[in-house]
Amino acid sequence: MRFHAAAVLAVCLAPAFAIFEDDAYHIDFHHPLLGLPKHDGTFFQKPYAASKASLLYALTDDHAIGVINPKDGSLVWRQVPSLGRNGTGLLRAGENQDTVISALGDHVTAWSGSDGRIVWETGIDGATVEDLEILEQEDGISNAEAKDAVILLSNQSVKRLDGKTGRVKWAYQDTRQSCSGDTPFQISTSPMAIFYISLHKSKLRVTSLSPITGKKLDQYTLSAESDIHSPENILFAGANTAAPLLAWIDKSNKVLKVNIIGTKSVSNFDIPAKGTLERITLRASNRINPLVHFLVEYQTTTGHSAEVYHVDPTKHTIIKAYSLPELGSKGTFTTSTSDANVYFTRITAEEVTVVSSVSHEILGRWPIKTSPALAGAYPIHGVSEVVVKAGTASAVRSAILFSNGQWVLIRNGEVVWERPEFLSSAISAVWAELPEEETLAHELEVEGHQNVLAAYVHRVKRHIRDLEYLPTWLQNIPNRILGNLFGKSLDFTIEEIQHDTFGFHKMVILATTNGRLAALDVGSKGKLLWNINLGSYAPETTTPKPFLKAFRGYVEVKDKGLEGTLYINSTTGEILSSQDISHRSLAVPEGQKLISFDLVDGELKGYIGVEFGSESVWTFTPPAGEKIVGYSVRPTKDPVASIGKVLGDRRVLYKYLNPNLVLVTTALESARTASFYLLDSASGEILHAVSHTDVDVSRPIPSTISENWFSYSLTIDSTSTAPSRGYQLVVAELFESPIPDDRGPLGASSNSSTVQPTVANGDVAKPYVLSQTYHIPEEISHMTVTRTKQGITSRELLVTLPFSNSIVGIPRHVIDPRRPIGRDPTSQEASEGLTKYTPFISFDPKWHLNHKYEVRGVKQVITTESGLESTSLVFAYGFDIFGTRVAPSFAFDILGKGFNKVQMLITVAALFAGVLFVAPLVIYFRNNIPYKTARLRHAGWKKANKFTLDNTIIEPVRG
């Protein structure tokens, strides 16, 4: 009951700050991402047998399972299982099934196809799943109900799992000594048998098993003449075809060798010798019914071509049917089936063509309409659905992964949707100004540096140049007014970056682990502005964790794997040479020195200047055994509106405002202790230190610091003797002195030293720290603070909750360390907005910035000021991309959507009409009343005129 009381109290404390329902989905955006889809884990499939439309299922490189609606690219469901992240990932679906089955690491899971709930789950002890197939047919009869799955494990056992429950029906393990060194490779099913293929030295061992009992039927080895050494050498092992295939290529890349599994003969085919071969791929339908026709795709450095082969399942022969001519551009092929026919779709950056597997005649051709998202990119792999009517392909839709990381659906040559899946691996991001604002600021700067006349001429020229935008601006006025009046302004302004009067349009430059750099416009729902590959500018280097820094008009990219620095134009994404930019070094005013610091060999060291090689000025070494797990720094631009906190009795508590605060977190695993040290980064002195015992140091310990307060979060260790369990949030505030109206020892002294603060004054110069600890319902993985232009708006602590996939903004006054403990606040404290301390803070749903969005895998949240003082821009990345804006003290400087402009106009019109109506009345009274009053009194003035007035007002003015 106490819990409920606390929760209710916490809810009462919370102000009404939240997102308005009509602002949600408008001021914020969310890209629910999956990661780059794997080719063999992507397919079109009906969520259940009776469904009319199919969905697009995908397993990605990030081991996320996701389902996309192919109509608009929206996410239907996704699961990112935390278990089994190691090992290969597989996703399979049986025909006419309502489940999809995934194998990730040591877990096999069946998911409901339409909503993503778990149907069953099986864990495997001590082995990982190497291959997974669905048993489509048994003795030539397809099972209408749940189809069973067959899995191959890394310990060389094959298991058949029941399709309804996931229980093991039978298990086969080759325990013979001669098989102990084999590498399990794949399983393949045919209506009559299950084939288990393993690599036995340089031979292929094929074991056929009975699908019903799991007993070994036959075993033979295929000599591969030392062509195969590892699973990578095998091109293809056919899955679920009537005649499963096994294909590989000889060492010299000259001959393609194909074997029909179950037979011992190997057919050899010459590989066309054109250009340097990069990749050979065999594409066959994985359905059970269709003709056994397959396509071999040859990718060369300059182009691609393909050959189509036919298999005769009765005679066990393979013949080459026809070849598709080489094209001088990159492209890919997809296979699709319709009834028993197989169709191959060839996709290049320019066009989509469909051919039947029977003949090379082109059934349909669609040129791809150019889209900015696909500029300079080529298709890597994809899946297609083809509709064929009367011998011609009437429609084709293909979900294609392009080389720039965009996953795109092309329907009849038109780009229907694009998903920027490469952003799921974002590792660092930085805010950048929009080019328009940058140029204006630059022009103004130019004018500032010139003499008066030149500046005036420059200004006039600038205005004349601006005139060219006047006609379009004038044309847009009616639209804008109408849009403003009827609340449609939002969609309109998104496109018009020039009308960004509130400064909501800011760019975020993101770097990903796979070496891409992209820019998003946060004010336009996260629209992708450009997307480049850093590897093309700096070949043969890897950029696993680039460090980004934004300057005016360009971004600086630094990385340990990168020699030197890359400069990228932030508007276009083009590379700039270091001569192009007017490189500004860090501005250090005259007579001052810059001290920078970094974590070096487990110690925090401070240096003069930016060169880390020189002698360190100070070193912070944590006490014995403690390891620095992280540090947070007060932001370089952190404006503070008021230097003190006004108390209820009008006295002032002065804030300890030091721009050089660093909060260092250390952990001592053996003692389960986390310690926090507040350092002055100029002098390296410890200003404050605190230790917490009974902390689970294996969990994240996020911290943040802003203004004169810092906060961090801990997980209580269960094995400890701590009386309570769960998660804690600690907030500490720094003051110059505990006594109001007192500025401590520095108040009276005329000068002080930043480098040696305590020499003159001793320990009194250290801040007075007030702190409070709260229980919170969930683990926090990252925390940051909102930022505004002047710092007048109260701050909000933004915490990332990884388990509920959300970002919560905790108002500052809720976590004020001055909340009175154990008593109700006095009237003076209440006037400051302080409420009684409660040990538990529940995260009110109204504090959730993400509302109904589920923002998964956020690694970092970055904030910046907008053009308005009330509003701070927020951007989260890591897996999903999320952006919004927050107004912690309400949007006091902007009219919200609640302001009804039509109603205001109607009110003004009504008042005007009222004035018109009343004016003659007033004139009438002014002229007539003095003479009429007497008469009115006697004769009943109501009858004399229509207007009625209280007789107390109609007094004779002239006595």
Add this chain to the structure above:
Amino acid sequence: MRSSIFFLASLATLTSAARFLIHIPSNPLVNPSILPSSTHATLQSHGPPITAYLTRSNSFMFQNISAGSYLAMIHCRDYSFEPLRIDVSVEEALEGSGDKREVIRAWQTFLGNEWDNKGELRGEGGNGGVIEARPIDAKYYYQERQGFSPLSFLKNPMILMALFSMVLIFGMPYLMENMDPETRAEFEEMQKKSPLGGGTGNPAQQIQNFDLASWMAGKTDTGSARSRGQSPAPQTKKRG
């Protein structure tokens, strides 16, 4: 041989690890079948929490849970659920029998309170036991925008005052007219005596002569009252 050792090993791990189910029963607040598939439960004790996603049968399956005391939370986009304390222990079924079994007990727990402060029992049993999860409340994320509504408009005291004076202005003459002559004469007599109708000056004039500047300057109540008391009379005289 190898497989049998493996089998024994797996059996050994099974005996020291429990499995149980957290089930969301259908109740008036929430129909568990419409919960999003991202709904999941976590068990926290030490190190990374153990996660289980929602199944088709509206439950969360936990397998291979070693003995210990766990904080169980259910994370859902649409509803909040009460936190649970789940204790997994290995106990002898009968004292002295030596036959050890897993026992799973689950209680309500209160965050921000002592861990030993347990609430109602939410489930008890051996391996495969079922624990009940209870929703507390639907999550409502949005703030209502205070739109224009006639009722709230009428609740405004200024509007009420204006309406009242309107009634007076337009209603009084009707009242006067409908009065019988004697009552009216009486009423008029009364009005002459009353301070409002009398010669001390009418309220409209008083309002006109109100010294706004001095009031804005924050003069004390007594001072303004005095000035207000004094000023009207001479000014009316001047005008007159």
